[in-house]
Every structure is written in C-alpha cells, then in structure tokens.
Amino acid sequence: MRNESVLVVDDAPEIRAFLTELLQGEGFAVETATDGQEAIEMLEGRFFDVVLTDVNMPRKDGMAVLDYIQEHSPDSICILVTGYGSIRDAVEAMRKGAFDYLTKPVKAEEVALVIERALEVRELRRENQNLKKELRTRYGFDRIVGASPAMQDLFDLIEKVADTESTVLITGESGTGKELIAHAIHFASDRRDNSFIPINCGAIPPELLESELFGHEKGAFTHAIRTRIGRFELANKGTIFLDEVGEMSPALQVKLLRVLQDRQFERVGGVRTIRVDIRVIAATNIDLEEAVREGRFREDLYYRLNVIPIHVPPLRERVSDIPLLVQHFLERFRQKNRGRLERVAEDAMQCLMAYEWPGNVRELENLMERMSILASGPVLTAQDLPASFTRATGYPLSEGIPVPVPTLPEEGLSLNAAVQTFEKNLILQALDRTGGVKNRAAQLLRLNRTTLIEKMKKQRLMTPATRGRGGRPAKKKPEGTAPSRAAAGA
Ligand SMILES: Nc1ncnc2c1ncn2[C@@H]1O[C@H](COP(=O)(O)OP(=O)(O)OP(=O)(O)O)[C@@H](O)[C@H]1O
Ligand SMILES: [Mg+2]
Structure with a gap:
C-alpha cells in the first residue's frame, strides 16, 4: 500500500x-x-x-x-x-x-x-x-541584523524595490553591509531562482575588467585563446552586482551606460550584438556625486545607476545595532570556533558602543571572531579588549585599564551624588583590600596618602578604627551599587 x-x-x-x-x-x-x-x-x-x-x-x-x-x-x-x-x-x-x-x-x-x-x-x-528556501534564508533579510530606525527603514526599502526591475545604487562606507544588501535584494526578487553575479570593479585590473564584464571572442587579444562569456551574459535572467562601480575607467563607463540603456553589448573583439535580461545593482564607497563634479565619473551614467539610491549609514551612526550585532557574531563564532565566549559585559559593551568603527560591521565582525578565540571565559570584559577600543570610551585609562562607567538612568541622576558614591565605593574597596593600610590603599587609587585622608574625611570614612596605622576599616564591605569591575563583569 x-x-x-x-x-x-x-x-x-x-x-x-x-x-x-x-x-x-x-x-x-x-x-x-x-x-x-x-x-x-x-x-x-x-x-x-x-x-x-x-x-x-x-x-x-x-x-x-x-x-x-x-x-x-x-x-x-x-x-x-x-x-x-x-x-x-x-x-x-x-x-x-x-x-x-x-x-x-x-x-x-x-x-x-x-x-x-x-x-x-x-x-x-x-x-x-x-533548497531554494534555504538559500533564501542564508542570503535573505534574516541575515541582516539591525534594529535601529535607520536599518528598519532600509528593510522597508529593500522590500519595496526588490520586485522591481529598477537599477539600485547602494552607497555607504566600507564594511557597512552593501554586498549583503545586494544579495538580499536579489533573493527577495522574482529573479531569485537565477544567478546573482557579483563583480568587484575595483579589484580587477582595468585592462582585464572589460573582457571580464563583456566576455571576448577567440583571438580578440593575445591571450584570448578561446571565446569567453562575460559576467553580463552569465547574469542573464538574474542580477549583476557591480561592486565599487566608481572605480571604472572612462572607456568602460561608456560601455556600461549602453548596457544600462539598451541591455545590449558586444563581446570584446566580437561583432554580434548580445542582448541580456538583467537587473543591475551597483555599490560604491566613494562619493559618486563628487566624482561627477571632478569629472572622474560620467554624469549620465550616475543618473542611470542612481535610480533607486540606498544609503547604508556607518555603524557609529546606529549605535543601537551594536549589541544585536555583537550577539549575532558571538553566536556565530561560538559555533564556528567552538569558543566559550557567551556574552559581553556592560563595561566592554560601553567601550564598543563608544568606538568609532572606521571599518564598520566588518571590523566588529573581525573583532568578535578574534575575541571568541582568545577569550578565557564566557564573559568578555573591557579588560579583554584591545586598548584601541577601550580608549574610545573617552574615559581615563589607568595603565591601559579602562575605568568602569555607570549608565546614565533614563530619568537622569545627580552627578555630584554619583561622583561621591563612586569615590566612596572605590576608597572603601581599596581600604578593604589593603586591610586598612592607607599607604597601600592610596597607591591602589594612585593618590598620595594625604589626599586619600582628606577624601576619607570628606566622605566621613575616618572612624577611630581607620585612624591608626594598620587599623581595620570600619566597614569591610563596600556599600552602594556603583559598579565595580567585579560587579560589571559578573
Ligand atoms: N547588518 C548586518 N548584519 C549582519 N552582518 C553584517 C551586517 N552588515 C555587514 N555585515 C557583515 O559584515 C561584513 C561586511 O559586509 P559587506 O561585505 O556586505 O560590506 P560592504 O559594504 O560591501 O563592504 P566593502 O565596501 O568593504 O566592500 C560581511 O561579513 C557581512 O556579512
Ligand atoms: Mg563590498
């Protein structure tokens, strides 16, 4: 049966x-x-x-x-x-x-x-x-992490433009996710079952780029031993992704313009006109408008490409995406490297959120991979971060050790009270750790002894027990909840 x-x-x-x-x-x-x-x-x-x-x-x-x-x-x-x-x-x-x-x-x-x-x-x-569904999730929206309003707008835009034939120009700094977005557009479009053909116009020497894009006929030039199909032909019925389009030579810009206008071209050394049905997505991290003003990029080509502009903001302008991205990469690298790192402590996260990220998401991705391999335990603290990241917080470093910073509550707080609490808390910890020996506590706090004593008086920490040399501090445990490294890292 x-x-x-x-x-x-x-x-x-x-x-x-x-x-x-x-x-x-x-x-x-x-x-x-x-x-x-x-x-x-x-x-x-x-x-x-x-x-x-x-x-x-x-x-x-x-x-x-x-x-x-x-x-x-x-x-x-x-x-x-x-x-x-x-x-x-x-x-x-x-x-x-x-x-x-x-x-x-x-x-x-x-x-x-x-x-x-x-x-x-x-x-x-x-x-x-x-299989196709799997491909879609691999390249689709769900691989693009972003909760910031800027990224949410971007998702809406991708959805709107995906199913059109319009040419898209993605702009943004290096490492912001332009290629990821180009993929997502293709896989959200009707063309998803056909090829997505990327080509990096900046990475291929100009003299090779032409035949790479348009193909060549046998004998077209010295090394053209056989006929070769170019990327435009390979992308037929699918999408071609012209990465770093701003790097194209003026001669190629003219040829590209023709493909965009008429969807036709000839192979290098060929006479037959080839027609293609392609969707074009281009990306650049240079300012094309400026390139146009300076005469390095054809204005007509710029307008042909810039039908639907998509700008990806740099990571430093969407700080709220950082915790999500961190978690996303942590999970990925924990699986990939069988690492132990599970989460990032508050102080380290603050350093990451204050950092400038010149390399954008790619830099964050690389950092998380490195950290996941080097991490000694499940929690990444500010101390584990390379100095360039902790310096970014703008808070003073003590011998390369970042000072833990409390978060400003939504409703604000009294700065004076916070500073007092912070100071008192650290002094108490120092005294506690040194068994009340003020000389050593002062050393721990990088103060001289008299300054420490002054501060202790102001903070009303001078109880009889703490006065004598070698005496015990009145309180053994720090009070208050100002964050200490131990607390933040727990
Ligand atoms: N929003 C995001 N969510 C998850 N991963 C991201 C995101 N943005 C970028 N990435 C990852 O960061 C890396 C860089 O992204 P991508 O290559 O798309 O950037 P790009 O803008 O094309 O950079 P470049 O200009 O240097 O070519 C990739 O590994 C990508 O997977
Ligand atoms: Mg790229």
Whole structure:
C-alpha cells in the first residue's frame, strides 16, 4: 500500500472500473468521479496527489478540472486522457500545465509509468524548493541584523524595490553591509531562482575588467585563446552586482551606460550584438556625486545607476545595532570556533558602543571572531579588549585599564551624588583590600596618602578604627551599587 491518492475522472463506467482496478493493484488509494463537476466538488473537499481525467465529459470537461487544479491545488498532478486523434486538446492541456497526457485507448503499463514519473518529478521539485528556501534564508533579510530606525527603514526599502526591475545604487562606507544588501535584494526578487553575479570593479585590473564584464571572442587579444562569456551574459535572467562601480575607467563607463540603456553589448573583439535580461545593482564607497563634479565619473551614467539610491549609514551612526550585532557574531563564532565566549559585559559593551568603527560591521565582525578565540571565559570584559577600543570610551585609562562607567538612568541622576558614591565605593574597596593600610590603599587609587585622608574625611570614612596605622576599616564591605569591575563583569 502506498500513501498517494489518485482521483480517476471519466464518464464511461468501464474506463473508471478499469483504471480503478489497475491503480489499486499498484497500491494507490483510488476514488472516482463521473464528470468534471463532480471532480471539482471532490477536490474542494480534499487533496489528491494525482488526478487522471478524461477530456470530453458532460457538465464540466477535463480542461475545467485542469484549470481548477492549477488555481486551487497546484501541488496535485494532473494527467489528461484525450480521445484518439485529438492532439489539439493534448497540446492545449500541456500548455495549461498538465503534467502529461495519455491517448485512448489507455494501456495499463503506460498509466502506471506516467504516474510513477509524475510523482518522482514532484518529489524533485519539492527538494529543489526546499533548497531554494534555504538559500533564501542564508542570503535573505534574516541575515541582516539591525534594529535601529535607520536599518528598519532600509528593510522597508529593500522590500519595496526588490520586485522591481529598477537599477539600485547602494552607497555607504566600507564594511557597512552593501554586498549583503545586494544579495538580499536579489533573493527577495522574482529573479531569485537565477544567478546573482557579483563583480568587484575595483579589484580587477582595468585592462582585464572589460573582457571580464563583456566576455571576448577567440583571438580578440593575445591571450584570448578561446571565446569567453562575460559576467553580463552569465547574469542573464538574474542580477549583476557591480561592486565599487566608481572605480571604472572612462572607456568602460561608456560601455556600461549602453548596457544600462539598451541591455545590449558586444563581446570584446566580437561583432554580434548580445542582448541580456538583467537587473543591475551597483555599490560604491566613494562619493559618486563628487566624482561627477571632478569629472572622474560620467554624469549620465550616475543618473542611470542612481535610480533607486540606498544609503547604508556607518555603524557609529546606529549605535543601537551594536549589541544585536555583537550577539549575532558571538553566536556565530561560538559555533564556528567552538569558543566559550557567551556574552559581553556592560563595561566592554560601553567601550564598543563608544568606538568609532572606521571599518564598520566588518571590523566588529573581525573583532568578535578574534575575541571568541582568545577569550578565557564566557564573559568578555573591557579588560579583554584591545586598548584601541577601550580608549574610545573617552574615559581615563589607568595603565591601559579602562575605568568602569555607570549608565546614565533614563530619568537622569545627580552627578555630584554619583561622583561621591563612586569615590566612596572605590576608597572603601581599596581600604578593604589593603586591610586598612592607607599607604597601600592610596597607591591602589594612585593618590598620595594625604589626599586619600582628606577624601576619607570628606566622605566621613575616618572612624577611630581607620585612624591608626594598620587599623581595620570600619566597614569591610563596600556599600552602594556603583559598579565595580567585579560587579560589571559578573
Ligand atoms: N547588518 C548586518 N548584519 C549582519 N552582518 C553584517 C551586517 N552588515 C555587514 N555585515 C557583515 O559584515 C561584513 C561586511 O559586509 P559587506 O561585505 O556586505 O560590506 P560592504 O559594504 O560591501 O563592504 P566593502 O565596501 O568593504 O566592500 C560581511 O561579513 C557581512 O556579512
Ligand atoms: Mg563590498
């Protein structure tokens, strides 16, 4: 017994009986309908894997059944049985999306074979769809992390433009995610099942770029031993991503303009005009408008490219994305490197949020990879960060050790009270750690002894017990909740 169900539709009782017996013999669950109308009613109620239907029937014919399936049950396979010699029906059925057709009188082996093949094809198609879905998540929106209003606007924009044919120009500093966005646009578009062909115009020597883009004919130049297809041809029906488009030579700019205008070109050394159906996405991290003003970039080309501008803001302008990105990369690298690093302590996060990020997300990604490998425990503290990151907080470093900084509460707080608490807390900790020896406590706090004593008086920390040399401090545990490294790192 198999799982698949077959609906046999025919107005002739002897054919229904014949097919039913045959298919039940093959192990299918078989049901019958006497005409198109009844078949459609049955299809409304339940799913059939295969519908085997006669074409000519009273009330509704086989074509109507096929139409219904195409519209309402596209996962069902429809096979038509046409009268002898009605090849026109068969052609029409195939055009409308029937899987196949059989001509009367139907032969037993033929029926079984066609159904078997149809089920195989459908299985393959399903697998393929799953693969594509996986590709989509790999390159789709969900790989782009961003909660900041700027990124949310960007997601909306991507969604709006994806399904159009319009040329997109993505601008933004290096490492902001331009290529990721180009991918996402392609995979959110109708072209997702066709190629996404990237080419970095800045990374290929100018003399090679032309044949890389347009291909060349055999013998076009010294090393052109055979004909080669260029990226524009490879991208046919898909998307071409012209990265660092600002680096193109003036001669190539002219050729690109023609492709954008007419979707046609010739291979290098060729005479035949090649037409392509492509979507163009370009990216640049230079200011193209300035390049236009300076005569380095053609103005007409700039307008052709800049149909839909997408600007990706630098990371320092969307600080609220940093914690999310950090978490995203931590998880990725923990899996990849089997690292132990699980989270980033408050003080380290503050350093990361205050940093300028000249290399943007790529720099953050690299840092997190490095940290995940070097980390000694599950929590990354400011102390673990390279000095360039902690310096960025703008707070004084003590011998390269960043000073932990409390967060300003939403409703604000009294700076004076906070400074007092901070100072008192650290003095108490220093005294506690040194068993009340003021000389050593002063050293820990980089103060001289008299300054420490003055501060202790002001803070009313001079109890009799703390006065004498070697005495014990009045309080053993620091009070208040000003963050200490230990607290922040816990
Ligand atoms: N919003 C984001 N979420 C997750 N990863 C990101 C994001 N933005 C960038 N990245 C990652 O940062 C790295 C750099 O991104 P990408 O290559 O797309 O930047 P780019 O703008 O094209 O840089 P360049 O101008 O240097 O070519 C990639 O590894 C990418 O996966
Ligand atoms: Mg890039």
